[in-house]
Amino acid sequence: MKWLIPFLALLVAQHAHADAASDAYSAGASLAGSSKGQGTAAAKNTDPSSVIPGYTSSPSQSGYYGGVQGGDGGISDKGQTELSQNEAGQAITDSSTKNPAVTIDPNADFIQNGKNAEANSSTIVDGTNTQCTTKVVSKSVFENYSCDRDVAQVQTCARTGSVIVTGSSHTETRTLSLTLTDASRIGSEDRLQVSFTFPETATLLSGSTQLVYTPAPSYSTGFNYAVDMLNNSVGLQYGSGAVSLNVTGLTVNAGQTYTAVITPQGQSGSNHSKPTTTLVGYLRDGTTVFHLDVTYQVIVSDKQAATTWTESCGFDKSSATATAGSVCTDPGGTRSMTSDGQTYSQTQSCWQYSDAYIVPVSSAGNCSTLMANKNCTVAARNCTQAEGSTCLHEQDTYQCQTTYSSQGLLCGGDYICQSGSCDETNGAGDSGFDTAVAKLAGLASAGDDVKADQVNVKAFTGQALYCRKAMAGFSNCCVDTGWGNSAGLANCNSDEMAIGKAKAKKVTVLVGEACNRAVLGVCVQKKQAYCVFGGKLARIIQEQGRRDQLHVSFGSGDSPNCRGITVPELQAINFDLINFQDFYSDLVANQKIPDSATMVKQAKDRIAAQVNAQTGGK
Known part of the structure; x- marks a missing residue:
């Protein structure tokens, strides 16, 4: 019976706790019921414009919503219109319709490697043993190279009028x-x-x-x-x-x-x-x-005077596109001729016109090596000179794959190199040797420039040169290829020929255009200004360092500025951001490695010298 008393006490305590909880719930429910409509009432009686900045009850976007059963208010048509008229939309359309399709050579290394991996996939899944097997290890590296080339040229035809007599x-x-x-x-x-x-x-x-x-x-x-x-x-x-x-x-x-x-x-x-x-x-x-x-x-x-027009063109007009560029090169007036003792006259406002055409060209410029490399594909194209909406000259970026291979033994999961050329395939990554040499070569080249003038210290100084563009009856001396192949280029001067050779060596930077000759206040012949540098390193650092990083302009076609880079500017250039790929090919081509016989002889001579030093020649 003693257990009954505590049990009854427990029941009483639980009943008291339940009564207290019930009272608390009733009080909370009563409070909620009294305040449940206050928020809705406050929202109904508040002016949204007084609390929401820029609030409007009829936004312009409401015109595109016609209700659940209505249309879209023409938003699709307006979107298409904006796409066709907007500069960004036009650029997207042009890139998809005008840019040539990227061509991937089926014989490229990365394609062949994939096929080989597929063909030999059974060696991966059929289980490997712990014995040593001969393996060829390959590693592919993708690098970017830049080049430039003409894609079209502005050529001109001379249209000349003369007086003729017709009839008999x-x-x-x-x-x-x-x-x-x-x-x-x-x-x-x-x-x-x-x-x-x-x-x-x-x-x-x-x-x-x-x-x-x-x-x-x-x-x-x-x-x-x-x-x-x-x-x-x-x-x-x-x-x-x-x-x-x-x-x-x-x-x-x-x-x-x-x-x-x-x-x-x-x-x-x-x-x-x-x-x-x-x-x-x-x-x-x-x-x-x-x-x-x-x-x-x-x-x-019965004769009458008339004016006949003859045209002289140095190119095939069937593939050319006429532009709005037609200028008078021979002023007008009255001209006469005599036939059978009688003088006949004609009056024209102009007796010769120079008509401009855009002519497509198949120039490789200095891209020929990259274009011929099956492991290179075009990654980007940038138009650097245009006539209206037509690109005349472009800078191309190629992404090229270089595959390094080595032969060795795979023993218990460890690869042992046998060919002696495993630096590029050992997984350690790029040692940065090429970049380091390029930077050192750049500093050395800068030092050579400083020798000449130690007061006004500047490095990588270039020379401003001009070439004349085509006019009526004159060759285009600004082409990037064709030197020596076209008889018309014989009319070009030594500076223009120097520019052509410098383009092939990738040591030029196009500055701009200016008028070279004007008739009656109208420009009938233009010229292009270039900065020509002493080597690829100078051009690379001037172009990517001065222009792209420091934003120091090369001037204009009327006044090119090919000055050197000052010491403060040189210190401000981040050489880690400069792509020296164009220079690496020269670096490899110019390095001189002694042949094996010479190296063996040098080793023997050094060993013999050490033996003689230790034995006293005995």
């Missing part, structure tokens, strides 16, 4: 009757001179002359005269009629004045005492008319 001429036979009354006495002589003018240039076929009296004079005998005209001398007498002239084939010119000399012959009597004076009076008052009648031929022209 024909011959017509005509007659002419001249009445000659313009008579004058020749000084004090008893002779007269009569002048006459032909209206057009002609070839005479026949001719005649006569004196006609109207009315007849009171005397009946008339006058006798000798007349010299048109290389003829004939006699005229009153009432004798027309006298023929021997003028067949004689040429007379339009507007030229001819004369006839009339001399009285054998006159006597009172009425004839002054025949010359009498004849002059008769001619002037019309009593006497002096006639000249001719039949002749004239050349009648």
